[in-house]
Amino acid sequence: MSADHHAEHPTGISRWLFTTNHKDIGTLYLVFSFIMAIVGGVMSLVIRSELWQPGLQLVEPNFFNQMTTVHALVMIFGFAMPAFVGLANWMIPMMIGAPDMALPRMNNWSFWILPFAATLLILSLFMPGGGPAGGWTIYPPLSVQGGIGVDFTLLAIHMLGISSILGSINIIATVLNMRAPGMTLMKMPMFAWTWLITAFLLIAAMPVLAGAVTMLITDRHFGTHFFDAAGGGDPVLFQHVFWFFGHPEVYILVLPAFGVFSQIIPTFSRKPLFGYASMVYATASIAFLSFIVWAHHMYTVGMPMAGELFFMYSTMLIAVPTGVKIFNWVSTMWRGSMTFETPMLWALGGVFTFAVGGFSGLMLAITPADFQYQDTYFVVAHFHYVIFGATIYGLFAAIYYWLPKWTGHLYNETLGKWHFWLTTIGFNLTFFPQHFLGLAGMPRRIPDYALQFTEFNRWSTIGAFFTIISQLIFFYIAIRAMKGGAKATDQVWEGADGLEWTLSSPPPYHSFAVAPKVK
Amino acid sequence: MSTANSHYYLPNPSPWPIITSAGLFALALGFILLMNNVSAGPWFMLAGTAIIVYMMIRWFGQVIGESESGTYNAQVDRSFRWGMAWFIFSEVMFFAAFFGALFYVRQFSAQWIGADDLLWPGYDGTWPTAGPKGLIPVPAGTIPGANQFSPMGAWGIPAINTLILLSSGATVTWAHWGLLKDNRAQLITGLFLTVALGMTFIALQAFEYVHAYTELGLTLKTGVYGATFFMLTGFHGFHVTMGTIMLMVILGRAIAGHFRADHHFGFEAVAWYWHFVDVVWLGLFIFVYWL
Known part of the structure; x- marks a missing residue:
C-alpha cells in the first residue's frame, strides 16, 4: 500500500479551512x-x-x-x-x-x-x-x-x-x-x-x-x-437517559489518557509495557461496565432497593479492571531504568491523582454513603481529580511527549518541569480541600456558604488562581518549541518504541506514503 | 491526485465540509429562533437547509464522480463500509434512547405515579396513559368523546405498513441480486419497486397521523403516550423519508449506468440503511402499536 500525494497545497487561511490532512x-x-x-x-x-x-x-x-x-x-x-x-x-x-x-x-x-x-x-x-x-x-x-x-x-x-x-x-x-x-x-x-x-x-x-x-x-x-x-x-426518566450517556462519557474522557500513560511509562522505564494483553482486556471491560453503572449518579432519586444494589455492585466492579491497569503501570516501572523527563512526570502524576479520584469514586459508589455525599463538594473534588488529574494530566503528558516529534524541536525541559510541579501544587491546593468541604456538608453549585467553610474555600480559590497562572508557562513552552529550539532526533526519547519514532521530526506531510512492514 | 488503483486515495483539500458546518449552524440557529417566535427563524432555517442540500449535492456528486472514475481501491471501499456501518449503529442508539424512555415509562414510572393514591387519587397508571392530568384513554377502535383519546390500533394501517416495509426489504435484496448478476433490468425494477413501496409507506403513515389528530384525539401533546408514539414513529418516518430519497438517488444512478457487480458501495450503503429502518419498524410495530 502506498499513498497518493495532494495535487493541491493551499497556503494561508484556506490551508486550515479546507484541509484534509x-x-x-x-x-x-x-x-x-x-x-x-x-x-x-x-x-x-x-x-x-x-x-x-x-x-x-x-x-x-x-x-x-x-x-x-x-x-x-x-x-x-x-x-x-x-x-x-x-x-x-x-x-x-x-x-x-x-x-x-x-x-x-x-x-x-x-x-x-x-x-x-x-x-x-x-x-x-x-x-x-x-x-x-x-x-x-x-x-x-x-x-x-x-x-x-x-x-x-x-x-x-x-x-x-x-x-x-x-x-x-x-x-x-x-x-x-x-x-x-x-x-x-x-x-x-x-x-x-x-x-x-x-x-x-x-x-x-x-x-x-x-x-x-x-x-x-x-x-x-x-x-x-x-x-x-x-x-x-417522569423527570427521573431524563436522569436515566442522560446518565446512560453520562457515565460512558467519563470513560470517553479518561481512556485515551490511560492510553497515553501506557505509551509514556514504558518509554521512560525503558521496558516494554507489562501485561499488554491484560491492558487491552481491562480497557474493554471498563467500556462494557460503563454502560451498566449509570444510576450510581442518582442513588437519591428513590430507586427500588434492587436497583440501588445492582448499580452499587456493578460500579464497584469497575475497580477491578482499573486496578489491573494501575498494577500494570507499576509493574512496568518495576526494575526499569527510570528517568523523569517532563512527560514521565505528567504520566506518573496522572496515575497518582487518578488513583485519588478513583478511591473517592469508590466511596461515592457505596449507596448508603453516597446519600451523604450526593451533590456536595466531595463530588466536585472527585470528578476534578479524575478529569483534571487523569485526563488533563494525560493531555499534558502527551503534548510534552510528542511535541518534539510534531515540531522537530526540543522544548525547554526545565520550564516543563516547573510547569508540572506548579500545576500539581496548584491543582491539589484547589481540589483537595474540597473533599473536606463536601464531607462537612457544603453543597455544590451554590454562590454562598456557611461561615465555617471559609478557610478551605480560600485555599481552593488561591489554588485555582495559582493553577491557571501556571499554565502561562505551558503556552510559552509550546509556542517557543513551535518557533525553534534544539533539533529533535527522529527517536527523540532514548527508550521510545513505535512507528511514530521512525518518521522524521517533524514528520512528512503524509505520514507513511509507503506502508512500513511490522514484524 | 492520482488515480492508480493500488494507492489509498487521499482527497485534495475541500471547501465542502466547512460550508456544510456553516449551513448546520444556520439551521440550528434558525430552529432556536423559530421555537422562540423570532420572525427571522424560518429564514435562517431555509438558508441553512439550502446550504446543506446544495453541499450534499456537490459533495456526494464529487464522491460519485471519484468512485465512477475508478479512484477508489478496495481499501478505500472498506473505509466507507466501516463508516456507514458505524453510522447506522449510532442511529440504532438514537432510537434506543426513545425505546428506553417508552419501556421505562410503561414498566416503571407510570405505575409508580399511579401506585400512591395520595398523589393522584383515582389514577392507576395503566398503559396507554396520558397521565393523571391528561386525556382519558378509551379502547383502540372506539371513537373518543370529550377529554378522551383512543390509542392507535395495530391491525389496521400499521399491519399493512409492516407488510409494505418487509416487502420493500425483499425487493431491494432482489435488486441487489440483479446487480450481482449484472442484470440491469432486475436492478432497476427492484429499486423502482422499493421506492414505490417506501412512498406508499410514507403516504399511509401521513394518513394515519391525520386520522390520529382528527378522529382519535391523539396528538403529540396527549401525555406520555402521545409523546412516545409520535416521537418514535415520527423519527422513524423521517428516516424512511431519508431512505426513500437515498433510494431514488441510487435508482437514478442505476439508470445512468453506475455500479458494477464488484464495485457498488453506494448501493449497499443505502440497502443497509433501508434494512435498518425496516428493523426499527418491527420494534415499533411490536412495542408501540401491538403490545
Whole structure:
C-alpha cells in the first residue's frame, strides 16, 4: 500500500479551512481546545472568586449558576474531548503506519462543526434571561423552564454530538482498516487501542444524549410530556437517559489518557509495557461496565432497593479492571531504568491523582454513603481529580511527549518541569480541600456558604488562581518549541518504541506514503 | 491526485465540509429562533437547509464522480463500509434512547405515579396513559368523546405498513441480486419497486397521523403516550423519508449506468440503511402499536 500525494497545497487561511490532512486537523483540534480551555478557565476563576468569602459579592446567583454550568460544558465538550481527538488525529495514523485518516474530508467536517457549536454555546450567555443555569447535567424541570439561552445550549450539544460521532467513525475506520501490513490488533500501540474503544463508546453514547436533548426540546416547545408527571412522564426518566450517556462519557474522557500513560511509562522505564494483553482486556471491560453503572449518579432519586444494589455492585466492579491497569503501570516501572523527563512526570502524576479520584469514586459508589455525599463538594473534588488529574494530566503528558516529534524541536525541559510541579501544587491546593468541604456538608453549585467553610474555600480559590497562572508557562513552552529550539532526533526519547519514532521530526506531510512492514 | 488503483486515495483539500458546518449552524440557529417566535427563524432555517442540500449535492456528486472514475481501491471501499456501518449503529442508539424512555415509562414510572393514591387519587397508571392530568384513554377502535383519546390500533394501517416495509426489504435484496448478476433490468425494477413501496409507506403513515389528530384525539401533546408514539414513529418516518430519497438517488444512478457487480458501495450503503429502518419498524410495530 502506498499513498497518493495532494495535487493541491493551499497556503494561508484556506490551508486550515479546507484541509484534509490529519496533522493539520489535529493541530486545529488542539488549538481550538486550548482556546476553549482559556474560556472555561476564566469561568472557573469567576466561580472561585465569588467563593472567596461567604455572602454574595461579585456576581448574581443566577450568573454564578450559569458559570458553573457553562464552565463544565466548555471544559468537557470544548476542551477535554476535542483535545484528545486532536491527539488521535495526529498520532493514530503515525502509530499504525497509515498515510492519513481513513476519511479525510469527513475528518475536516467533524472539526469545523466544533467552532460553530461553541459559538452557539457561548452565545447562550448573552441571551435574554442568560445561559443555562441548571447545571451541565441539564436536568428538567429547570432545563425545561429556562429561556432561549437553554435552546442555544441544547442545539450546541446536538452539534457537538454530531462532531463527536463523525470523528469517532473516522477513528474506528482508520484503526480497523488502515494499519500497516503485519500490525495485528494485538500488536497495536495502547493509545490506538484505547481510542478504538473510546470511539465505540462515543458512537454508542452520544446518540443517547441527542435523544435526551431532543426530548427536552420537545418538552420545552412542542407540548410533549416526557418529563412531566401530570402527563404521565417522569423527570427521573431524563436522569436515566442522560446518565446512560453520562457515565460512558467519563470513560470517553479518561481512556485515551490511560492510553497515553501506557505509551509514556514504558518509554521512560525503558521496558516494554507489562501485561499488554491484560491492558487491552481491562480497557474493554471498563467500556462494557460503563454502560451498566449509570444510576450510581442518582442513588437519591428513590430507586427500588434492587436497583440501588445492582448499580452499587456493578460500579464497584469497575475497580477491578482499573486496578489491573494501575498494577500494570507499576509493574512496568518495576526494575526499569527510570528517568523523569517532563512527560514521565505528567504520566506518573496522572496515575497518582487518578488513583485519588478513583478511591473517592469508590466511596461515592457505596449507596448508603453516597446519600451523604450526593451533590456536595466531595463530588466536585472527585470528578476534578479524575478529569483534571487523569485526563488533563494525560493531555499534558502527551503534548510534552510528542511535541518534539510534531515540531522537530526540543522544548525547554526545565520550564516543563516547573510547569508540572506548579500545576500539581496548584491543582491539589484547589481540589483537595474540597473533599473536606463536601464531607462537612457544603453543597455544590451554590454562590454562598456557611461561615465555617471559609478557610478551605480560600485555599481552593488561591489554588485555582495559582493553577491557571501556571499554565502561562505551558503556552510559552509550546509556542517557543513551535518557533525553534534544539533539533529533535527522529527517536527523540532514548527508550521510545513505535512507528511514530521512525518518521522524521517533524514528520512528512503524509505520514507513511509507503506502508512500513511490522514484524 | 492520482488515480492508480493500488494507492489509498487521499482527497485534495475541500471547501465542502466547512460550508456544510456553516449551513448546520444556520439551521440550528434558525430552529432556536423559530421555537422562540423570532420572525427571522424560518429564514435562517431555509438558508441553512439550502446550504446543506446544495453541499450534499456537490459533495456526494464529487464522491460519485471519484468512485465512477475508478479512484477508489478496495481499501478505500472498506473505509466507507466501516463508516456507514458505524453510522447506522449510532442511529440504532438514537432510537434506543426513545425505546428506553417508552419501556421505562410503561414498566416503571407510570405505575409508580399511579401506585400512591395520595398523589393522584383515582389514577392507576395503566398503559396507554396520558397521565393523571391528561386525556382519558378509551379502547383502540372506539371513537373518543370529550377529554378522551383512543390509542392507535395495530391491525389496521400499521399491519399493512409492516407488510409494505418487509416487502420493500425483499425487493431491494432482489435488486441487489440483479446487480450481482449484472442484470440491469432486475436492478432497476427492484429499486423502482422499493421506492414505490417506501412512498406508499410514507403516504399511509401521513394518513394515519391525520386520522390520529382528527378522529382519535391523539396528538403529540396527549401525555406520555402521545409523546412516545409520535416521537418514535415520527423519527422513524423521517428516516424512511431519508431512505426513500437515498433510494431514488441510487435508482437514478442505476439508470445512468453506475455500479458494477464488484464495485457498488453506494448501493449497499443505502440497502443497509433501508434494512435498518425496516428493523426499527418491527420494534415499533411490536412495542408501540401491538403490545
